[in-house]
Amino acid sequence: MRQFFTSRPIATSLVVVAGYFTILAAPAIRSSQAFGGDPSRSPQQAPIDQLVTEILLAASAVAIVFLLGWARQARLTSRPAWSGFWYVLVPTMITLVMFGAAVLIASQGEADFSALISSGLPQSILLLVLFVGVFEEVLFRGILLHGFELRIGPVAALFASSFVFGISHYVNWINGQSLAATHPQVIHAGLSGILYGAIALRTRSVWPGVLLHALWDFVVTMNHALIGDTFGTAADPTTSGAFVQVFGFLLRHFEPILGLIALAGWFRWQRRQVDQMQ
Numbered sequence: 631m632r633q634f635f636t637s638r639p640i641a642t643s644l645v646v647v648a649g650y651f652t653i654l655a656a657p658a659i660r661s662s663q664a665f666g667g668d669p670s671r672s673p674q675q676a677p678i679d680q681l682v683t684e685i686l687l688a689a690s691a692v693a694i695v696f697l698l699g700w701a702r703q704a705r706l707t708s709r710p711a712w713s714g715f716w717y718v719l720v721p722t723m724i725t726l727v728m729f730g731a732a733v734l735i736a737s738q739g740e741a742d743f744s745a746l747i748s749s750g751l752p753q754s755i756l757l758l759v760l761f762v763g764v765f766e767e768v769l770f771r772g773i774l775l776h777g778f779e780l781r782i783g784p785v786a787a788l789f790a791s792s793f794v795f796g797i798s799h800y801v802n803w804i805n806g807q808s809l810a811a812t813h814p815q816v817i818h819a820g821l822s823g824i825l826y827g828a829i830a831l832r833t834r835s836v837w838p839g840v841l842l843h844a845l846w847d848f849v850v851t852m853n854h855a856l857i858g859d860t861f862g863t864a865a866d867p868t869t870s871g872a873f874v875q876v877f878g879f880l881l882r883h884f885e886p887i888l889g890l891i892a893l894a895g896w897f898r899w900q901r902r903q904v905d906q907m908q
Contacts, residue, residue, distance in 0.1 A: 632699045636780075643777025646694060647769060647794060650687070651801055658805040668806025673815040674854030676755045676847070688764035695772055704776040705836045706768065714832035714899065717892040718842055721825060724884055725842075729849040736856040746855075755851050756844075763844035770795045770823065771830040771839055788827040788893070796820025818885075822846075825889030832896040 635642040658664045692706065701707045737743070746752065770791055778787030796819045803812040826839040 635698050639777040639780040640782075642698070643774045644794075646773055647798065650691075650769060651798055654801045655804040661806070663806040664804055666803055666806065666808045666812075669808065671802070671805070671807040671811070672854070673802070673807070673811055674850055676758055676851040678751075678754045678758060681754070681758050681761070684758060684761040684765060688761045688768070691765050691768040691773070695768060698773070700773065700776055704768075704772040705830055705834055706772055708834050710833050710835040710837075711899070712833075714829070714834070714892075714895070715838060717829055717832055717888070717895055718838045721842060721885065721888050722845065725845055725849050729853065732849075732853040732856045741856060751855075752848075752852060756848050759844045759847035759851070760840075762847060763840040763842075766795070767826060767830075767836045767840045767843055770798075771826050772836045775827055775830060784831055785893070788824065788831065792820050792823030792827055795823040821886040821889075825885040825892065828889045828892035828896060832892050832899060 661667075695701050695704050695706055698704075733743075774794060775784075775787050775791040778790045782790065796816045799816045799819045800812060802815065803809055807815075826843060829839045829842070830836050
């Protein structure tokens with residue numbers, strides 16, 4: 631059975647992605663709020679009530695990798711290339727700076743951080759986004775990237791898997807989010823996939839991307855709660871518009887730029903590996 635899937639890696643990986651897309655979209659199809667009908671939904675929301683669902687999705691994606699026999703090749707159990715972890719540090723620092731700036735802005739207003747922490751909301755969001763990170767990275771930078779890689783090579787696979795990662799976010803439109811909010815989310819997801827994919831290639835592991843992905847989702851959600859719309863417009867007119875615009879610019883552009891830098895680093899690393907073997 632494994633030989634059947636291994637001989638059809640692209641079809642296999644796309645079927646797995648399509649299966650999850652169907653699972654996530656199907657419950658909303660008959661809802662009156664489907665296809666952009668729920669104005670309350672936004673890309674910055676964290677559906678805390680779906681924690682159990684995200685745990686099941688993450689666990690099932692990991693299980694599928696092992697059932698396919700791809701655990702090492704899909705970079706779940708492969709030995710990490712520790713020298714590549716420098717490429718994780720810069721996006722991590724940028725993300726933390728964005729979060730720190732949002733906290734600073736909120737502290738100048740009426741934000742009650744003690745009440746926020748006591749509510750348990752940040753802790754719940756952190757737990758949720760961790761499993762979201764596991765699910766999406768294992769699915770797209772594990773199963774899908776490896777499936778494409780076997781047929782079209784790692785670089786083309788990176789861009790192909792990033793494209794699919796982006797358009798898969800249209801599931802949020804099916805679930806009620808407006809197209810106006812979903813289009814930028816799709817573009818951002820596709821561009822961020824370049825960074826996550828390049829990190830997976832350079833570190834030879836999906837797990838650094840899992841942690842970075844979870845951190846990013848946490849910061850986007852918390853920034854929205856603290857200062858408004860992270861995508862560039864402030865929900866609270868008293869917040870600093872300049873800071874929010876900077877957040878929007880960084881969100882749209884720093885990930886693909888750093889992804890291409892990491893990809894260039896992967897090329898150099900690959901060349902050194904070949905030279906050492908000769």
